[in-house]
Amino acid sequence: MIPRFIFSYQIFLALALLVGQGLALPTGDAHNQDLISLLTKRDTGSKFILMGFSVARNSDSEQPTDPLVSLNGAVSSPIDNKLYHYNIDLEVGSNKQKITVDVDTGSSDFWVVATDATCQKGRKCKAQGTYNASQSNTSKDLNQPFLLGYIDGSTTSGTYYLDDITLPGGITAKQAQFANANTTSSPFAILGIGLKSLEAPILAGGTQTYDNFPWVLKNQGFINKAAYSLFLSSPSAESGTLLFGGIDNAKFEGPLYKLSGAFPSRLGVKLDSIAVDGGVTDSSTGFVFDSGYSYSSWPKATADAIGSALQGSSQSGNSWLADCTQPNKTITLNFGNGAKQIRVPYSSFIAPEQKSTGTCSTTIGYSVDGNYDNLPTFGDDVLRSFYVVYDIEENSLQIAQAVYTSQSDVTAIE
Numbered sequence: 001m002i003p004r005f006i007f008s009y010q011i012f013l014a015l016a017l018l019v020g021q022g023l024a025l026p027t028g029d030a031h032n033q034d035l036i037s038l039l040t041k042r043d044t045g046s047k048f049i050l051m052g053f054s055v056a057r058n059s060d061s062e063q064p065t066d067p068l069v070s071l072n073g074a075v076s077s078p079i080d081n082k083l084y085h086y087n088i089d090l091e092v093g094s095n096k097q098k099i100t101v102d103v104d105t106g107s108s109d110f111w112v113v114a115t116d117a118t119c120q121k122g123r124k125c126k127a128q129g130t131y132n133a134s135q136s137n138t139s140k141d142l143n144q145p146f147l148l149g150y151i152d153g154s155t156t157s158g159t160y161y162l163d164d165i166t167l168p169g170g171i172t173a174k175q176a177q178f179a180n181a182n183t184t185s186s187p188f189a190i191l192g193i194g195l196k197s198l199e200a201p202i203l204a205g206g207t208q209t210y211d212n213f214p215w216v217l218k219n220q221g222f223i224n225k226a227a228y229s230l231f232l233s234s235p236s237a238e239s240g241t242l243l244f245g246g247i248d249n250a251k252f253e254g255p256l257y258k259l260s261g262a263f264p265s266r267l268g269v270k271l272d273s274i275a276v277d278g279g280v281t282d283s284s285t286g287f288v289f290d291s292g293y294s295y296s297s298w299p300k301a302t303a304d305a306i307g308s309a310l311q312g313s314s315q316s317g318n319s320w321l322a323d324c325t326q327p328n329k330t331i332t333l334n335f336g337n338g339a340k341q342i343r344v345p346y347s348s349f350i351a352p353e354q355k356s357t358g359t360c361s362t363t364i365g366y367s368v369d370g371n372y373d374n375l376p377t378f379g380d381d382v383l384r385s386f387y388v389v390y391d392i393e394e395n396s397l398q399i400a401q402a403v404y405t406s407q408s409d410v411t412a413i414e
């Protein structure tokens, strides 16, 4: 019972925020002109919170130290390259303790590292900020234990707290519930924004959920619905956007297509088939949409259809190798019995790890039937091609083909 999530490395600062009913106040390091121009537009009458996040990559990393653990059979080689990582800067408590968190749609708990925490596995878990509850006069210890394991084998434990959380730009969510971790083997804190049914107490066998961060924003009237849009942007982009309570109509083509969630506790929908090079492979299974996962896992037939289509490909144990440079071609993912197609470039599946001249690993892994920890999953490699609106209130997703633009046209989700 482990949320799938792969750790990469820290970096960069997160950026800025735009509040529908308020003012736009870029904070921190906004190196990126695209993001700045994005922040110039807003929809003043409505309720949404638009946050730019910075994208960190291994090549930009100041600490390219920890090799990542491979998934159970999903990727046979160590994943030690070019993982993407979405950072947002938050301020916790009355005295605004600065903490950078990684946004994850694949888990549902928000947790921070305690100032006196023990970092395990030699990881520098405090490099992105820590929380000292006794310095905040708005902190409340709920005296409820928190324990969460991730699929890469790391674990985090601590205690649930309530405290005020200030988002970049100044909106403060009062008395939000999060975990204060006193032991972790993760190198950074996580803002899990998935379904309540995946919260740690439920995974531990409990029955009581709590209002996680998107719900807190809704309860306090900042947004109309516990829903958000995630735009990862192009593989080379330095930033993307997390938009609580809103949809950025400039960032996708065609209409959004709504699908019911395929799982009771994980965010994801059913894929019907894939089209590759004129052939169609039936898939008809649910895929988890997980921004905390860099690669993708597929049923074997689907994975092999993609792998064998890549230029210069060969099978290697549980995965595929292929030429590092691919032709300008796409595969097509079919949803809703042909109602919605999403194109994914061949190049999306190429991992940067070069095996020998001209050959690279691919990001394509195998899922395992019935294995909760290894469900078919779209990670960043595939999700970059999507614009996705996640509704955690009704467990549905709206999807469309992403358009990589700095234009912005935001409307609130009603």
Ligand SMILES: *[C@@H]1O[C@H](CO)[C@@H](O)[C@H](O)[C@H]1NC(C)=O
Binding pocket: 094, 095, 096, 136, 137, 138
């Ligand atoms: C709580 O702390 C904040 C800053 O940390 C301070 O401004 C405020 O006066 C304090 N309030 C009380 C009631 O002590």
Ligand SMILES: *[C@@H]1O[C@H](CO)[C@@H](O)[C@H](O)[C@H]1NC(C)=O
Binding pocket: 115, 116, 132, 134, 135
């Ligand atoms: C946390 O803050 C309290 C009050 O300022 C201080 O006494 C304590 O030493 C701090 N803990 C750590 C680990 O820094």
Ligand SMILES: *[C@@H]1O[C@H](CO)[C@@H](O)[C@H](O)[C@H]1NC(C)=O
Binding pocket: 144, 145, 146, 157, 158, 159, 182, 183
């Ligand atoms: C960490 O928190 C847990 C849960 O509250 C507690 O049992 C444990 O003693 C704490 N460990 C440390 C080192 O503070």
Ligand SMILES: *[C@@H]1O[C@H](CO)[C@@H](O)[C@H](O)[C@H]1NC(C)=O
Binding pocket: 328
């Ligand atoms: C790739 O192909 C598409 C459609 O055929 C075309 O619009 C696009 O410009 C091509 N891109 C490159 C980099 O050649």
